[in-house]
Amino acid sequence: xxxxxxxxxxxxxxxxxxxxxxxxxxxxxxxxxxxxxxxxxxxxxxxxxxxxxxxxxxxxxxxxxxxxxxxxxxxxxxxxxxxxxxxxxxxxxxxxxxxxxxxxxxxxxxxxxxxxxxxxxxxxxxxxxxxxxxxxxxxxxxxxxxxxxxxxxxxxxxxxxxxxxxxxxxxxxxxxxxxxxxxxxxxxxxxxxxxxxxxxxxxxxxxxxxxxxxxxxxxxxxxxxxxxxxxxxxxxxxxxxxxxxxxxxxxxxxxxxxxxxxxxxxxxxxxxxxxxxxxxxxxxxxxxxxxxxxxxxxxxxxxxxxxxxxxxxxxxxxxxxxxxxxxxxxxxxxxxxxxxxxxxxxxxxxxxxxxxxxxxxxxxxxxxxxxxxxxxxxxxxxxxxxxxxxxxxxxxxxxxxxxxx
Amino acid sequence: xxxxxxxxxxxxxxxxxxxxxxxxxxxxxxxxxxxxxxxxxxxxxxxxxxxxxxxxxxxxxxxxxxxxxxxxxxxxxxxxxxxxxxxxxxxxxxxxxxxxxxxxxxxxxxxxxxxxxxxxxxxxxxxxxxxxxxxxxxxxxxxxxxxxxxxxxxxxxxxxxxxxxxxxxxxxxxxxxxxxxxxxxxxxxxxxxxxxxxxxxxxxxxxxxxxxxxxxxxxxxxxxxxxxxxxxxxxxxxxxxxxxxxxxxxxxxxxxxxxxxxxxxxxxxxxxxxxxxxxxxxxxxxxxxxxxxxxxxxxxxxxxxxxxxxxxxxxxxxxxxxxxxxxxxxxxxxxxxxxxxxxxxxxxxxxxxxxxxxxxxxxxxxxxxxxxxxxxxxxxxxxxxxxxxxxxxxxxxxxxxxxxx
Numbered sequence: 001x002x003x004x005x006x007x008x009x010x011x012x013x014x015x016x017x018x019x020x021x022x023x024x025x026x027x028x029x030x031x032x033x034x035x036x037x038x039x040x041x042x043x044x045x046x047x048x049x050x051x052x053x054x055x056x057x058x059x060x061x062x063x064x065x066x067x068x069x070x071x072x073x074x075x076x077x078x079x080x081x082x083x084x085x086x087x088x089x090x091x092x093x094x095x096x097x098x099x100x101x102x103x104x105x106x107x108x109x110x111x112x113x114x115x116x117x118x119x120x121x122x123x124x125x126x127x128x129x130x131x132x133x134x135x136x137x138x139x140x141x142x143x144x145x146x147x148x149x150x151x152x153x154x155x156x157x158x159x160x161x162x163x164x165x166x167x168x169x170x171x172x173x174x175x176x177x178x179x180x181x182x183x184x185x186x187x188x189x190x191x192x193x194x195x196x197x198x199x200x201x202x203x204x205x206x207x208x209x210x211x212x213x214x215x216x217x218x219x220x221x222x223x224x225x226x227x228x229x230x231x232x233x234x235x236x237x238x239x240x241x242x243x244x245x246x247x248x249x250x251x252x253x254x255x256x257x258x259x260x261x262x263x264x265x266x267x268x269x270x271x272x273x274x275x276x277x278x279x280x281x282x283x284x285x286x287x288x289x290x291x292x293x294x295x296x297x298x299x300x301x302x303x304x305x306x307x308x309x310x311x312x313x314x315x316x317x318x319x320x321x322x323x324x325x326x327x328x329x330x331x332x333x334x335x336x337x338x339x340x341x342x343x344x345x346x347x348x349x350x351x352x353x354x355x356x357x358x359x360x361x362x363x364x365x366x367x368x369x370x371x372x373x374x375x376x377x378x379x380x381x382x383x384x385x386x387x388x389x390x391x392x393x394x395x396x397x398x399x400x401x402x403x404x405x
Numbered sequence: 406x407x408x409x410x411x412x413x414x415x416x417x418x419x420x421x422x423x424x425x426x427x428x429x430x431x432x433x434x435x436x437x438x439x440x441x442x443x444x445x446x447x448x449x450x451x452x453x454x455x456x457x458x459x460x461x462x463x464x465x466x467x468x469x470x471x472x473x474x475x476x477x478x479x480x481x482x483x484x485x486x487x488x489x490x491x492x493x494x495x496x497x498x499x500x501x502x503x504x505x506x507x508x509x510x511x512x513x514x515x516x517x518x519x520x521x522x523x524x525x526x527x528x529x530x531x532x533x534x535x536x537x538x539x540x541x542x543x544x545x546x547x548x549x550x551x552x553x554x555x556x557x558x559x560x561x562x563x564x565x566x567x568x569x570x571x572x573x574x575x576x577x578x579x580x581x582x583x584x585x586x587x588x589x590x591x592x593x594x595x596x597x598x599x600x601x602x603x604x605x606x607x608x609x610x611x612x613x614x615x616x617x618x619x620x621x622x623x624x625x626x627x628x629x630x631x632x633x634x635x636x637x638x639x640x641x642x643x644x645x646x647x648x649x650x651x652x653x654x655x656x657x658x659x660x661x662x663x664x665x666x667x668x669x670x671x672x673x674x675x676x677x678x679x680x681x682x683x684x685x686x687x688x689x690x691x692x693x694x695x696x697x698x699x700x701x702x703x704x705x706x707x708x709x710x711x712x713x714x715x716x717x718x719x720x721x722x723x724x725x726x727x728x729x730x731x732x733x734x735x736x737x738x739x740x741x742x743x744x745x746x747x748x749x750x751x752x753x754x755x756x757x758x759x760x761x762x763x764x765x766x767x768x769x770x771x772x773x774x775x776x777x778x779x780x781x782x783x784x785x786x787x788x789x790x791x792x793x794x795x796x797x798x799x800x801x802x803x804x805x806x807x808x809x810x
Contacts, residue, residue, distance in 0.1 A: 016461040016462055019462060020462070050481075053481070053485065054484075054485065054488060056421040057421055057424060057425070057485050057488045057489050057492065058488045058489065058491065058492040061488040061491070061492075062487070062488065062491050064498070065484045065487040065488050065491065065499060066484070066488075068480060068483065068484035068487070068499055068501075069480075069481055069484035069485065069488075071480070072477035072480045072481050072484075075473060075474075075476070075477045075480070076455075076458070076474055076477050078473065079459075079470045079471070079473035079474035079477075080458065080459070080462050080474065082467070082470040082473070083459060083462045083463045083466040083467065083470050083471075083474075084462050084463065086463065086466070086467050086470065087462065087463040087466075093469070094470060094473055096473075096550075099548060099549075120548070143504060143525070144504075145501075
């Protein structure tokens with residue numbers, strides 16, 4: 001029947017009743033004849049509580065020691081889940097990330113998985129046991145414990161599935177799949193039966209929170225099929241996998257919105273390469289991620305330059321720019337009232353006019369577009385925040401994603 | 406200056422202020438030029454809270470998984486203490502029991518240390534770092550985490566000190582040393598400058614709670630000098646080490662009381678070996694520890710047999726005896742109103758009449774003695790509970806342990 005990897009997030013194991021519910025689902029899967037590996041996160045708010053404990057001792061604790069502390073969160077949840085599965089009469093063993101062969105680099109608090117040594121997991125599976133592996137953590141070459149940073153448990157699950165050549169990696173969440181748009185915004189949004197890795201990656205980057213981008217990258221590289229499904233029902237969710245271009249029926253697969261952006265405009269800045277380089281180098285050095293960039297045509301050696309940064313980074317970005325500007329004569333404007341709407345679809349690579357159709361849809365409902373950026377499978381527009389949900393609905397209709405009447 | 410191992414219990418690191426206080430003491434020791442290894446327990450009531458979490462899931466969790474859960478308690482405290490020491494500007498690294506090379510057998514929840522592989526600890530010390538090692542836990546040959554059971558952190562500290570050939574193993578507690586008797590019972594009790602391993606072991610077994618017997622055994626085998634001292638002062642405490650017989654000045658080193666015992670008497674039981682064997686085998690099989698045993702002279706093939714069990718075990722012991730007795734004609738009496746008082750001293754081996762002097766002291770204050778047991782360096786008497794503190798004070802005076810007037 002093959003190996004199935006199941007991943008449960010922190011909210012799925014937040015209290016003893018939820019732990020028992022997860023245990024019942026795991027045992028049901030095992031009794032269907034599958035070998036089951038379970039990846040689990042820390043319970044509920046545990047990680048936040050541990051960080052608060054650290055801050056009581058030191059405002060800036062060493063990252064290695066923070067990882068030592070945070071890793072206890074998943075270690076608790078794997079032990080408790082193992083106890084629950086054992087109580088249901090199913091042989092089971094829990095493994096920490098290091099015991100599970102999750103080998104990482106040495107970037108504490110945001111380590112990346114270098115490889116998964118699946119020997120111990122296979123050995124325990126072959127004894128007829130369910131194997132529970134702690135998400136979000138692994139072992140560095142120095143024999144230290146490292147955590148993977150945000151969304152690390154999804155990545156652990158996909159990497160373990162790749163190492164074991166698992167039939168599928170099931171990611172259990174509080175939604176029942178990937179939708180053409182957020183159903184809370186677009187009531188007519190439809191659940192996708194299947195979505196391509198590239199599309200899923202763009203949707204994840206463009207604000208769909210169902211999967212962490214890093215886990216989709218790993219799945220794409222190793223060809224792991226992800227099944228995104230609900231913790232609360234047995235319904236089929238959405239498969240994330242390689243989709244051949246012949247199978248594609250629609251140009252646009254999904255619409256996403258992300259309101260976590262703000263726009264910075266440099267007015268009358270020198271249009272020489274050195275100045276532009278200086279701006280983006282300074283931002284990069286400050287660890288500030290720049291998303292969309294647009295530059296107006298230069299005139300008399302001067303230009304207008306706009307770019308977006310996250311709302312959290314805005315104050316710091318303006319500080320960096322001010323230092324750089326010093327006593328020069330160009331000006332800076334910030335607009336914290338924008339949002340990004342995106343359409344994603346592998347089909348648009350071979351389908352010209354998608355961007356034009358997007359502008360048309362937004363114009364029809366009178367929503368201005370400030371900045372545009374495109375990739376082969378995505379078009380994003382910066383629009384006024386407060387109107388971005390309306391934009392999503394208009395695009396969902398324009399690209400014929402609404403349910404048929 | 407040599408290596409110093411320091412051990413701090415859970416109450417010494419119960420909150421952030423206490424963690425900082427321990428950190429200051431550790432840093433002060435390091436700045437005197439010592440290489441310092443710190444062994445620390447889980448904070449305050451953490452272990453009890455974790456056990457309660459497990460019980461919410463399962464009344465009888467697998468011991469391996471219980472160890473997986475409990476080990477997080479020390480992992481948290483080592484990380485927090487490392488953060489505190491780092492905040493004081495001292496290079497430091499924390500190591501779990503497995504990382505610290507604490508290798509145990511596979512008896513989960515009460516594992517014994519097989520050996521300490523000090524390579525990683527030495528390597529980190531040689532980088533000029535304070536090394537913090539999680540007490541109470543280690544690594545089994547199966548690469549699993551095991552806990553050592555009660556008092557495990559003391560044993561970890563002594564075993565680490567032995568492996569590193571440390572100059573001394575300092576055990577920090579809430580008392581400032583080992584006394585001739587409990588100062589709360591005997592106001593004139595004197596702090597011992599030094600005590601022999603054998604004496605310390607008997608005192609620990611006879612109710613003195615300052616050190617766990619197992620840690621004293623390990624210290625004796627490897628010749629580790631233990632310094633029992635206060636977490637709250639810089640005063641010298643008590644050294645536990647090999648004391649040559651020529652150095653001994655006094656016959657009795659200390660007096661201890663333990664009120665956790667009850668007495669069972671079998672009246673008119675057959676005096677044949679088979680019956681006695683059956684009684685003690687049945688108790689052993691039920692995991693009941695029998696301490697003192699006394700048998701009256703037999704008459705007509707019948708005898709009276711008394712023995713002591715802990716108060717917690719009394720009900721179960723009576724159940725075992727009742728099953729065994731079935732329809733036979735002998736009777737059982739239980740006395741839950743007893744306590745054990747003991748005098749301990751390596752000097753009594755070569756000093757006859759110590760037991761006689763003990764009975765004399767108790768007779769003088771009119772305290773009856775129910776049962777007596779002796780070893781080469783100890784005499785214990787079972788007396789009525791409620792009078793045992795008076796007995797301790799009388800013995801303390803009789804053996805000239807009171808301060809000189």
